[in-house]
Amino acid sequence: MIRYVVKRLLIMIPILLGISFIVLILIDLAPGDVARTVAGVEAEDWEVEQVREQLHLNDPLIVRYGRFIWNAVHGTFGTSFINKKDVMHDMMSRFPYTVLLATLSVTIAVFIGIPIGVYSSTNQYTWKDNLAIFLALFCVSMPPFWFALLLVQLFAVKLGWVPSAGVASWKSWFLPTFSLAVAYAASIARQMRSNMLEVIRQDYIVTSRAKGLHEGTVLFRHALKNALIPVIQTVGGLYSMALGGALIAETIFSMPGLGSYSLTALTNRDYPAIQGSVLFLSTVSCTMILLIDIVFAFVDPRIRSQYARTRKKAGKGAAKRGKAEA
Amino acid sequence: MGEKILDITGLKVEYHTDGAIIYAVNGVNLSLYKGETLGLVGETGAGKTTIARSIMRILQTPPAKLCGGSINYKGQEILDLSEKEMRRIRGNKIAMIFQDPMTALNPIEKVGFQIAETIAVHNKITKAEAEKRACDMLEMVGIPMERYGEYPHQFSGGMKQRVVIAMALACNPELLLADEPTTALDVTIQAQVLEMIQNLKEKLGTSVILITHDLGVVASCCDSVAVIYGGQVVEYGNLEHIFDHPTHPYTIGLFNSLPKLDSGETRLKPIKGLMPNMKELRPGCHFCERCNDARECCKTLSPETVEISPGHIVKCHFAKKEVESWPHSLKSNI
Amino acid sequence: MVKQRHNSQSGLPEIWRRLKKDKAAVISMFVLLAIILVAVLAPLIAPYGYEVQDKKHPMEGSSRAHLLGTDRLGRDILSRLLYGARYSLAMGFIATAISAVLGIILGSVAGYYGGRIDNLIMRFLDIYQGIPMILLTVTLAAVLGPSLRNAIIALGVGFVPGTARLMRASILTVREKEYIEAAKSVNARDAYNIIKHIIPNAIAPVIVSITMGIGNCIMAGAQLSFVGLGVQAPIPEWGAMISDARNYMRGNPTLALYPGICIMLTVLAFNLLGDGLRDAMDPRLKN
Numbered sequence: 001m002i003r004y005v006v007k008r009l010l011i012m013i014p015i016l017l018g019i020s021f022i023v024l025i026l027i028d029l030a031p032g033d034v035a036r037t038v039a040g041v042e043a044e045d046w047e048v049e050q051v052r053e054q055l056h057l058n059d060p061l062i063v064r065y066g067r068f069i070w071n072a073v074h075g076t077f078g079t080s081f082i083n084k085k086d087v088m089h090d091m092m093s094r095f096p097y098t099v100l101l102a103t104l105s106v107t108i109a110v111f112i113g114i115p116i117g118v119y120s121s122t123n124q125y126t127w128k129d130n131l132a133i134f135l136a137l138f139c140v141s142m143p144p145f146w147f148a149l150l151l152v153q154l155f156a157v158k159l160g161w162v163p164s165a166g167v168a169s170w171k172s173w174f175l176p177t178f179s180l181a182v183a184y185a186a187s188i189a190r191q192m193r194s195n196m197l198e199v200i201r202q203d204y205i206v207t208s209r210a211k212g213l214h215e216g217t218v219l220f221r222h223a224l225k226n227a228l229i230p231v232i233q234t235v236g237g238l239y240s241m242a243l244g245g246a247l248i249a250e251t252i253f254s255m256p257g258l259g260s261y262s263l264t265a266l267t268n269r270d271y272p273a274i275q276g277s278v279l280f281l282s283t284v285s286c287t288m289i290l291l292i293d294i295v296f297a298f299v300d301p302r303i304r305s306q307y308a309r310t311r312k313k314a315g316k317g318a319a320k321r322g323k324a325e326a
Numbered sequence: 327m328g329e330k331i332l333d334i335t336g337l338k339v340e341y342h343t344d345g346a347i348i349y350a351v352n353g354v355n356l357s358l359y360k361g362e363t364l365g366l367v368g369e370t371g372a373g374k375t376t377i378a379r380s381i382m383r384i385l386q387t388p389p390a391k392l393c394g395g396s397i398n399y400k401g402q403e404i405l406d407l408s409e410k411e412m413r414r415i416r417g418n419k420i421a422m423i424f425q426d427p428m429t430a431l432n433p434i435e436k437v438g439f440q441i442a443e444t445i446a447v448h449n450k451i452t453k454a455e456a457e458k459r460a461c462d463m464l465e466m467v468g469i470p471m472e473r474y475g476e477y478p479h480q481f482s483g484g485m486k487q488r489v490v491i492a493m494a495l496a497c498n499p500e501l502l503l504a505d506e507p508t509t510a511l512d513v514t515i516q517a518q519v520l521e522m523i524q525n526l527k528e529k530l531g532t533s534v535i536l537i538t539h540d541l542g543v544v545a546s547c548c549d550s551v552a553v554i555y556g557g558q559v560v561e562y563g564n565l566e567h568i569f570d571h572p573t574h575p576y577t578i579g580l581f582n583s584l585p586k587l588d589s590g591e592t593r594l595k596p597i598k599g600l601m602p603n604m605k606e607l608r609p610g611c612h613f614c615e616r617c618n619d620a621r622e623c624c625k626t627l628s629p630e631t632v633e634i635s636p637g638h639i640v641k642c643h644f645a646k647k648e649v650e651s652w653p654h655s656l657k658s659n660i
Numbered sequence: 661m662v663k664q665r666h667n668s669q670s671g672l673p674e675i676w677r678r679l680k681k682d683k684a685a686v687i688s689m690f691v692l693l694a695i696i697l698v699a700v701l702a703p704l705i706a707p708y709g710y711e712v713q714d715k716k717h718p719m720e721g722s723s724r725a726h727l728l729g730t731d732r733l734g735r736d737i738l739s740r741l742l743y744g745a746r747y748s749l750a751m752g753f754i755a756t757a758i759s760a761v762l763g764i765i766l767g768s769v770a771g772y773y774g775g776r777i778d779n780l781i782m783r784f785l786d787i788y789q790g791i792p793m794i795l796l797t798v799t800l801a802a803v804l805g806p807s808l809r810n811a812i813i814a815l816g817v818g819f820v821p822g823t824a825r826l827m828r829a830s831i832l833t834v835r836e837k838e839y840i841e842a843a844k845s846v847n848a849r850d851a852y853n854i855i856k857h858i859i860p861n862a863i864a865p866v867i868v869s870i871t872m873g874i875g876n877c878i879m880a881g882a883q884l885s886f887v888g889l890g891v892q893a894p895i896p897e898w899g900a901m902i903s904d905a906r907n908y909m910r911g912n913p914t915l916a917l918y919p920g921i922c923i924m925l926t927v928l929a930f931n932l933l934g935d936g937l938r939d940a941m942d943p944r945l946k947n
Contacts, residue, residue: 011786018787030803125388134684137935141928143879145886146902146920153913203429209384210424211444211493212417222432229434244794248883262795266802267888278799282791301434301477 001304004297008290017069019282023275024068027055030269037269038081055271068275077276082268087276090261095280097167097257101249102242104177106235109184114231116185117192118224124197132189139186144245148179148252165254176253180245184238191234195227202226229300236292240285328360331400331500331533332381338394339376339385339557346605350376352557352612353395355631358501363527363534365548367541367580371601373557374537378503381535382420383412399501418448421494425506427486431478437489438464438474444496463492467522484515488522495526502527502534508543520547541584545569553577556602556612559631563638573640575617611642619644678940685936688929695926699745706739711894719912728918731904737915740896741922747897748926751812751881751890752874758816759823759877760870764863766820767827771835771862781824788821797880801889808897811890815877826869830862868938875930882923898923 027034035052036043043051056064071077077087120132152175156164162171199205200223208218246259254260258277265273297303339351351373358364366374379385381397383404397404399420407415424430432440442460446453461471467488478486487507494502504523508516524547527534536547544551544565551568553561553576561574572578579597599616602608611617614624623643631641679685698705707727714726714734721729728737770781791799800814882899884890891897898919905915 014783015787015790018784019790022787022791026799026803029800031805133935137928137931138924141875141879141924141931143882143886143899143902143920143923143927145883145899146916146923149902149906149909149916150920153909157910203424203426204432206384207422207424207430207490207493208432210382210416210422212413212415212447213443214413214447222435226432226434240789240792241794244792244798247794247798248887251887263798263887266798269802274799274802278791278795281795285792286790302479305477305480 001294001298005294008293012286012290015286016279016283019286020069020072020279021065023278023282024065025061026274026278027057027271034271038271072279077279078272080265080273081270082264082273087272090273091258091276091280094256094261095258095284097255098243098246098250098259098281099284101173101176101180101246101255101257101259102239104173105180105242105245106184106239108177108181109188109238110235112181113185113188114192114228117189118196118227120189121193121196121200122219129193133193136186136189139182140190142183144179144183145248145252147182148175148249151175151179152252167255172253172255176249176255179252180242180249184242187238188231188234192227192231195230196223199223199227229296232292232296232299236289236296239288239292243281243285328362330357331360332356332358332535333398334377334381334395335398336395337377337380337397338392339373339380340391340393341389342391343389348604350390350557350604351380354554354557354559356552356559356562358533358535360500360533361531362550363536363548365544365551366535366537366554367539367544367551368554369539369601371604372554374554375505376557377554378422378505378535378537381501381503382416382422383407384416384422414448417444417494417499418497419499420501420503421497421499422503423487423490423494423505423507426510427483427490428510430490431486433478435477436475437478437481438471438476441489441493441496444493448497460492460496463496464489466495466526467492483511484519487511487515487519491519491522491526495530495532498530499532502532503537504534505537506539507536509538509540516543523547541580553580557604558612558641559639560613560641561639563635567635567638571635571638573634573638574613574642575619576613579616675937675940679936682936682939684932685940688932688936691925691929692933695745695929696749698742699749702742702746706736706742708736708739710740710743710896711735712739719908719915721912721914729912729914731901731915732908735894735896737918740901741898741918744896744898744901744919744922745926747808747891747895748878748881748899748923751808751815751897752878752926752930755812755815755819755877755881756870756874758812759819759873760866762816763820763823764827764866766824767829767866768831768862770824771828771831778828781828785821785824793818794880794883798884798887798889801884806889806892808891808895811881811884814884815880818880819873819877823866823869823873827862827866830865834862864941865938868934868941871937872931872934875927875934878930879923879927 030037033048035048035055035057038055039048039051052058056067059067075088077091079085080087080090083090116132116136120129123129152164155161155175162174163169164175166172200219205218205223208222209215213222243259246257247263248259249255250257250259251263258281261273262277262281264270265277334354334356337351337354338349341348341350354373354377356364356377366377368374376385376390380392381399381404383392385392392405395405399415404412404415431437438457438460441463442453442456445451445459446456449456451459457474461474464471464474469485469488469492473481478489481489487510491507502523507523508519511519520543523534523536526532534547536543538544548565550564551562552559553568553574555576561568561572561577563571568577569581572581576597582595583597585594597616602612602615608625609628610625611620611627611629614620617624621643627643629641629643631639633639712735714730714736716734717723717726717730718732718734719730720726723729726736726738728741730736731740766781766785770778788796797814797818800817801811804810804813881890882897882902885897885899886903888903891900893900901919902916905912905919908915
């Protein structure tokens with residue numbers, strides 16, 4: 001297992017380097033003269049040139065890349081054009097909110113989605129199943145930002161149960177989390193249902209019934225465990241989506257997280273902040289996916305044995321003998 | 327012959343699918359005696375697996391429907407038992423081996439555990455005791471007990487099938503249903519697995535119903551044979567009856583379609599036509615379309631079951647007619 | 661058990677027949693056709709132009725003159741919704757087309773050639789997907805400059821990895837099958853192989869994904885407009901309309917309701933259709 005973890009960690013490095021490269025050349029992608037855009041339309045030519053030097057835009061790409069990586073590793077992304085504060089400092093103080101939002105949303109989605117998916121699959125062909133499928137599709141088709149606004153209207157404005165913005169109290173987290181979690185839960189429910197339906201048709205399920213096991217044991221011990229495994233990978237993807245969704249959710253709910261910071265930076269062409277936050281969020285995303293993949297490899301014995309470092313000594317010899325026979 | 331442990335009469339099973347009804351089993355009568363191995367022979371789709379799964383009542387009951395007949399197991403009517411009572415029988419008194427060992431085992435549970443689970447469900451013993459007995463079963467099928475904690479994907483096909491056998495025999499069942507246990511295996515492994523089933527059967531006194539489409543397997547393992555076609559038993563008898571005096575045209579066709587090594591023939595002789603569409607229950611004999619000796623009455627009148635010699639039953643209008651029989655010497659070639 | 665006869669002829673007429681049986685999918689098809697018609701005929705059927713301002717009646721509820729009311733500048737909501745269909749659908753279709761073409765090419769090449777090419781493409785996709793998709797599309801749209809065209813490009817680029825991986829996985833499955841071995845053994849050339857044999861068989865899951873992808877693109881496009889990085893005023897894209905209405909939700913909640921419902925219906929229709937297609941193409945999965 002350790003080998004697997006190390007291998008995946010090593011792979012993450014070129015991925016992050018690749019992302020850094022993309023982030024770096026974002027500046028170059030922008031149409032028009034970046035330096036002028038930053039300096040301002042009315043700036044003098046020498047001012048524009050000064051900005052160009054500041055942004056090191058005259059250096060060759062390799063040098064810029066190297067400098068960027070060097071700085072990134074040291075936690076320096078420059079100063080924000082908008083609020084003149086150190087980008088890294090701002091990001092560090094904000095990212096916990098985003099991570100918490102994403103984690104909460106996905107966790108709630110898992111706890112809602114899995115039972116619904118299982119329930120739906122065991123009631124196939126009934127109205128309960130059809131209703132669940134339809135509801136799930138319905139939830140997935142709702143624009144999350146619109147859903148958030150509706151939730152605010154209902155629960156914050158009309159009913160007054162929770163605040164509509166900010167992070168003042170723990171109640172403030174309900175709406176933002178829920179607005180994201182519903183679509184993810186629907187996604188998980190659909191996948192869980194389809195996994196269960198597939199697993200239940202497998203031969204080993206018939207075998208377990210033929211052994212005289214109680215139907216509950218068959219379902220929950222044998223079928224469910226097998227059906228859950230692919231869902232783990234989906235959760236990784238959903239976490240990445242949640243980090244993206246946080247951009248919008250944090251803006252709507254005025255949360256001081258990394259998402260709203262990125263969005264502000266993007267709408268205002270604040271390049272240091274853009275570079276910093278895209279790289280930061282991508283790093284969080286990659287790390288989370290790595291963690292989830294490790295859990296996945298741990299849980300599925302077929303993958304686990306590929307990376308097992310040690311085997312019981314007697315077992316190893318016997319395994320060799322066993323394989324040599326029929 | 328020992329006591330009769332299984333008596334099936336008039337078994338009828340239908341599959342209700344999207345609009346159509348498939349009449350899979352149409353009035354099957356079978357008996358099994360203690361210590362006997364009964365071979366169920368027939369093509370794919372004849373209904374053999376359905377019969378076996380009906381005995382254990384593990385058919386998927388939305389599409390499948392047990393709609394007639396009786397399955398009497400040692401005095402108990404299987405079709406009348408509650409689910410709870412049925413569970414006590416499955417894996418315990420009646421066990422099943424499935425065709426494809428590659429998919430018959432749960433891929434994410436340890437192999438030893440899957441055996442121990444059967445034992446624990448049917449016996450009030452401690453976990454440790456169940457594990458110990460599972461290890462004993464592993465040894466009995468020739469797998470070192472150190473491999474208890476390994477997973478199915480770490481075993482080859484033949485070894486997986488041994489695990490399946492160990493799982494089936496773990497509680498010392500009285501009746502073993504083996505559904506084409508060797509079809510998915512290499513020929514060399516086939517012989518090993520069959521031999522193991524024979525040995526265990528003798529050691530534990532199990533009665534076996536062996537489903538197969540391979541007459542060679544039947545010849546080497548079975549005491550009596552039932553030939554299944556179109557969801558019915560078209561011929562039944564002991565090994566000599568069937569191999570020396572095959573009477574039903576289908577049975578004869580099966581033997582004729584075997585390639586003969588020493589006869590000088592150059593072309594195979596398959597049975598013409600295909601299995602009938604089981605969605606329509608036509609009156610008359612199901613085999614008449616493919617039968618070389620079919621007459622008018624075959625299309626309209628369902629043949630009666632005739633006992634042409636003690637213990638040898640044939641379902642055909644012309645059962646008493648003289649037919650070719652299979653020469654004795656060729657039986658050893660199979 | 662009776663082995664059911666292999667009736668899964670998955671030729672087009674067979675798929676169409678199965679699709680017709682799915683009531684939800686059929687309704688969705690009609691709904692989508694209606695929406696497309698509306699988008700095409702908007703200039704003809706809309707009572708007003710989308711930027712026509714009735715300065716005397718801003719923020720009004722429904723009236724005879726304005727069936728769904730007016731927005732803060734007195735523009736007719738109904739007309740704007742009808743015109744909005746054009747932009748949302750345009751974003752959805754064009755962006756999906758871009759991502760589908762790029763994704764299919766990438767995925768096919770990776771899946772068919774395998775080896776180092778496959779590795780290279782997969783590493784590239786790993787980097788690509790290391791950035792959360794919404795972040796990627798928003799960033800591209802922001803950097804390129806907010807406009808409809810750039811939003812479409814950003815969306816098209818953002819949706820590529822999903823399609824590429826799906827295509828690759830599908831091709832890997834099909835490649836294993838024996839008839840490809842057969843074709844290869846007769847020395848058919850690579851491109852011929854891919855186009856004639858592999859792609860038709862591998863494309864089924866991708867078609868389902870593309871159908872639902874159109875819905876997702878529409879939603880993502882609306883999201884871009886909502887944050888101001890997509891279409892610019894006064895273009896009545898549905899997401900932009902929601903953004904406009906946001907500040908007036910307290911007094912006039914329906915302002916944001918209608919465009920949202922439009923988005924939802926459209927996306928739901930695409931999703932239902934996609935589901936129906938999946939069941940029609942591989943009925944085994946359903947039964």
